[in-house]
Amino acid sequence: MSKNISLILMGCGGVGRQLLQHIVSCRSLHAKQGIHLRVVGVSDSKSLLVASDAFTMELPDDFLLEVCRAKSNGASLSTLSGYGEFQVFTNSESTQKIVDVAAFLGKSTGLALVDCSASSDTIPVLTQAVDLDCCVVMANKKPLTSTMEDYDKLVSHPRHIRHESTVGAGLPVIASLNRILSSGDPVHRIIGSLSGTLGYVMSELEGGKLLSQVVHSAKNLGYTEPDPRDDLSGMDVARKALILARLLGQRINLDAIKIESLYPEEMAPSVMSIEDFLGSGLLLLDKNIQERVSKASLDGKVLRYVCVIEDSSCEVGIQELPKDSALGRLRGSDNVLEVYSRCYKDQPLVIQGAGAGNDTTAAGVLADIVDIQDLFR
Amino acid sequence: MSKNISLILMGCGGVGRQLLQHIVSCRSLHAKQGIHLRVVGVSDSKSLLVASDAFTMELPDDFLLEVCRAKSNGASLSTLSGYGEFQVFTNSESTQKIVDVAAFLGKSTGLALVDCSASSDTIPVLTQAVDLDCCVVMANKKPLTSTMEDYDKLVSHPRHIRHESTVGAGLPVIASLNRILSSGDPVHRIIGSLSGTLGYVMSELEGGKLLSQVVHSAKNLGYTEPDPRDDLSGMDVARKALILARLLGQRINLDAIKIESLYPEEMAPSVMSIEDFLGSGLLLLDKNIQERVSKASLDGKVLRYVCVIEDSSCEVGIQELPKDSALGRLRGSDNVLEVYSRCYKDQPLVIQGAGAGNDTTAAGVLADIVDIQDLFR
Structure with missing residues (x-):
């Protein structure tokens, strides 16, 4: 019986799409490690798609790959409606919907918001998710380079946040620095x-x-x-x-x-x-x-x-x-x-x-996701 | 209120002593991170000292520093008896006593055995502790280079084991390789x-x-x-x-x-x-x-x-x-x-x-201990 790590992916550019492909291709590897990455939502700058019942359902792999195809052809996520059992939300509704899912899953089985966008627009939903005991994994540099107030909110539960791919793509820079710092080596x-x-x-x-x-x-x-x-x-x-x-x-x-x-x-x-x-x-x-x-x-x-x-x-x-x-x-x-x-x-x-490239950047994000597994129930 | 990470340290050679000193000197740093490293037992090749009630008591910092002084002067741990509220066990009794503490703490708040010895003698107690849901942190190479049977037992709960300092002292080698492997990058x-x-x-x-x-x-x-x-x-x-x-x-x-x-x-x-x-x-x-x-x-x-x-x-x-x-x-x-x-x-x-030296090796062990904090309750 695998442990579920529920995710909502924000941003379906090169890194986000590569991440979805890595997630699908690592299914059997992760099953051996006793984990299952359960993607319950995906968003781009215009829309959010969420499994109709995020507690019991996930977006299936063939749909995730369809998302990759559509997005790499320049289509918007909203063109995928009618594909399966999920709901589509517009940009203006999506923050509230993500917060709803976060409130629901954050305190029960756990939820990670994965930010592969390159926008500051995700900051409000990320900080709210942190307050709701969710995890945050980022390749997006903008939230961490915003005001100190935003930064303090994001890192208020240090174990709930990972952001290796904000510096040096998949290179183990942040993980290594965190190890050095936590061992009291200044x-x-x-x-x-x-x-x-x-x-x-x-x-x-x-x-x-x-x-x-x-x-x-x-x-x-x-x-x-x-x-x-x-x-x-x-x-x-x-x-x-x-x-x-x-x-x-x-x-x-x-x-x-x-x-x-x-x-x-x-x-x-x-x-x-x-x-x-x-x-x-x-x-x-x-x-x-x-x-x-x-x-x-x-x-x-x-x-x-x-x-x-x-x-x-x-x-x-x-x-x-x-x-x-x-x-x-x-x-x-x-x-x-x-x-x-x-x-x-x-x-x-x-x-x-x-220190660049979608493949290695997405690999860094995926390693971060696997690394927070002990916070999921 | 800090989260307790209970530890038993095996091996009081250079690395083990340096680890105890790091633990004591990192008290305020770790308090800021919301964790407290609670040393409930210390052993050398001849004796084991355990807090009289490992559930409510820990070995106090001044005693841990006394252990460092005594061991660096070549004295045995057993010479410290009479110092405070702990029990002394001989080599032949110590495995059973550690297993008792492991059975008690492993399933409740959690316990990590920290192996800074350089001996194969720790293998039986390490494998039993793993079975009892305890964590294992090693600088000792011997257990992981024993038979495949011992190895398989030790890594049977991969998240419960850390051993950065077995290769390259504190260099982030194992942590980085684990990240690469878990992201499906062969x-x-x-x-x-x-x-x-x-x-x-x-x-x-x-x-x-x-x-x-x-x-x-x-x-x-x-x-x-x-x-x-x-x-x-x-x-x-x-x-x-x-x-x-x-x-x-x-x-x-x-x-x-x-x-x-x-x-x-x-x-x-x-x-x-x-x-x-x-x-x-x-x-x-x-x-x-x-x-x-x-x-x-x-x-x-x-x-x-x-x-x-x-x-x-x-x-x-x-x-x-x-x-x-x-x-x-x-x-x-x-x-x-x-x-x-x-x-x-x-x-x-x-x-x-x-890739060598007691300071950096002990820092690697300490980073491993901090890294397993989410497994403690």
């Missing part, structure tokens, strides 16, 4: 390259290539967002840095982080079109970066775009680092994190590997 | 340098030093066991490899592992004294290793003493590895593990850091 410094895109860009510059060339190749390789400025702004790295800084106990907001953008304000998306940026703006940035690469190289150093979190500071930007450090040796799109603590004093704990 | 290759001593020895050879020189420096630095052959035999690495192989599902025993010893049988401890080995035997090994180092160097490779675990094989010995891989770059006494899976296919997941 972390006094984290330095990491947490953007596959910027990791690739900075390491390619070493060979003498120009920033504009490297950004174009990164875009062609599919490493960047559609508008590469979303990566070059450093904002995504700053959100990850904020999550790590708050985990270490810093009570700061995103605006307290010093963020170095790789482009000036006059090239911001609100001022310059993406075509103009890629066609001409980017070229204007080449010389300065090239000079910085050369200068660093004279000292045996390389440039890396990193987050640095220390006792009471959190910064994101370019740093000159020794060529032979774990960060300096970084190539390709891997993420690297170096953690310094009492136990890892002279030589850091290093965690390195693929 | 691990098809692990290669690691899991001996700080052998990591140091192999990396020092690259500079042209002789094996005998390097082993003597390692001994002087305190990196080796009193008899360095305990490290050079590869047996300790083989035990760690077996634990990893079994975690990946291989049903093998220690004798199925191909182990390369760095000294021949005619220099084994049963044949040659430690003085003769260090004085003359070791010198005879220099030439062969030196030739292997030179040969590897011609191909841009270095020698590393590693464990390699693949689908159905498990080997421990010297391998030629690329200079610029995570393992090839290894210096000093750090451990490194490279994990290849579906998500970490071309570039491995790499975990690196201090």
